[in-house]
Amino acid sequence: MTGSKELKDGSSENAPLVFIGGGNMAAALITGCVAKRFVEKDRVVISVRTEKSAEKWRQKGYVNVFTNTLEMLEKYPTAIYIICVKPQIFNEVVSSWPVNSRPKFIVSVMAGVPLPTLSAKLPFVSGNTTIIRMMPSVASSIGAAATTMCYEKNDKIENQDAYIKYAREFAECIGTVEIIPERCFNPAMAIGASSPAWTFMYIESLADGAVAQGLGRAEAKRIAAQAVLGAAQMLLNSESGFDIEKQHFGWLKDQVCSPGGTTIEGVRALEKHGFRSAVIEAVSAASKKADDMAKTAK
Numbered sequence: 001m002t003g004s005k006e007l008k009d010g011s012s013e014n015a016p017l018v019f020i021g022g023g024n025m026a027a028a029l030i031t032g033c034v035a036k037r038f039v040e041k042d043r044v045v046i047s048v049r050t051e052k053s054a055e056k057w058r059q060k061g062y063v064n065v066f067t068n069t070l071e072m073l074e075k076y077p078t079a080i081y082i083i084c085v086k087p088q089i090f091n092e093v094v095s096s097w098p099v100n101s102r103p104k105f106i107v108s109v110m111a112g113v114p115l116p117t118l119s120a121k122l123p124f125v126s127g128n129t130t131i132i133r134m135m136p137s138v139a140s141s142i143g144a145a146a147t148t149m150c151y152e153k154n155d156k157i158e159n160q161d162a163y164i165k166y167a168r169e170f171a172e173c174i175g176t177v178e179i180i181p182e183r184c185f186n187p188a189m190a191i192g193a194s195s196p197a198w199t200f201m202y203i204e205s206l207a208d209g210a211v212a213q214g215l216g217r218a219e220a221k222r223i224a225a226q227a228v229l230g231a232a233q234m235l236l237n238s239e240s241g242f243d244i245e246k247q248h249f250g251w252l253k254d255q256v257c258s259p260g261g262t263t264i265e266g267v268r269a270l271e272k273h274g275f276r277s278a279v280i281e282a283v284s285a286a287s288k289k290a291d292d293m294a295k296t297a298k
């Protein structure tokens with residue numbers, strides 16, 4: 001992507017990207033899409049709660065930074081709004097939205113707040129507002145997120161296709177995107193957005209294991225991270241001979257496990273300690289937590 005992206009729908013042309021919440025996720029999204037020149041810094045608008053966070057953004061060269069969300073939303077009545085606060089803060093954001101506001105396009109990255117809750121709680125949302133749920137990850141900052149997206153198609157909304165296309169391009173600029181039905185959103189969130197934390201733990205554990213056997217910490221960290229990256233790339237890059245659509249992951253695993261060799265001993269140890277089961281339970285726990293959050297968010 002070479003130039004700043006515009007939403008060509010007439011009213012929202014050149015619309016700024018307004019981020020409600022400027023924490024970890026907003027930082028990853030903004031860093032990623034500014035690096036790809038999807039948007040220029042001066043078209044990014046951010047609200048945070050504290051002056052300390054506002055100052056951090058200003059020091060990074062962002063000038064449109066607010067500590068009062070109502071004030072920001074009043075100043076930017078036409079924009080692409082991206083809700084990046086914690087789900088628990090959503091009600092506070094709702095009450096910060098000017099009552100006469102008529103937003104056309106809202107993206108929410110909040111876990112556990114479903115589309116029907118978003119439209120029910122945002123009082124000004126009319127049949128003419130497109131709401132998209134997006135679940136990116138911290139890897140957005142380097143253009144490597146596995147984002148999922150869902151929305152309700154409504155042919156009565158003028159230019160809705162343009163909003164959906166814009167959201168898709170936004171997601172593509174921070175990594176890959178899968179459009180999925182909302183009923184699958186929480187398990188997808190677990191593996192796309194939560195799993196980086198678990199993968200960091202896995203890589204840390206690999207390094208710890210090698211350090212325990214005498215390898216230096218710095219080398220262990222680099223080797224472990226690169227090994228995981230290489231394995232993931234083999235799954236995604238068909239030049240490895242692997243076809244992700246047709247083949248089982250075990251095919252590649254088996255290529256590493258020499259009969260009577262070292263790796264299969266590690267496989268045996270992992271199975272003995274419930275490795276796969278632990279991972280499956282982690283996905284299930286995160287997904288169920290989002291289900292519970294959705295019930296209380298109503």
Ligand SMILES: NC(=O)C1=CN([C@@H]2O[C@H](COP(=O)(O)OP(=O)(O)OC[C@H]3O[C@@H](n4cnc5c(N)ncnc54)[C@H](OP(=O)(O)O)[C@@H]3O)[C@@H](O)[C@H]2O)C=CC1
Nearest residue numbers: 021022023024025047048049050053084085086087110111
């Ligand atoms: N972290 C992740 O990996 C992912 C997070 N998400 C979702 O992103 C959302 C944000 O998470 P994350 O960035 O990690 O959280 P953070 O706690 O890092 O950031 C929350 C931000 O919201 C700001 N804030 C609090 N209250 C208000 C308010 N009333 N108006 C405007 N801003 C406010 C905070 O300001 P201040 O800094 O001043 O306190 C802070 O900048 C969550 O809903 C989460 O589910 C989705 C995918 C991945």
Ligand SMILES: O=C(O)[C@@H]1CCC=N1
Nearest residue numbers: 110111189193194195
């Ligand atoms: O932990 C969370 O709730 C958020 C959503 C996915 C990743 N982080």
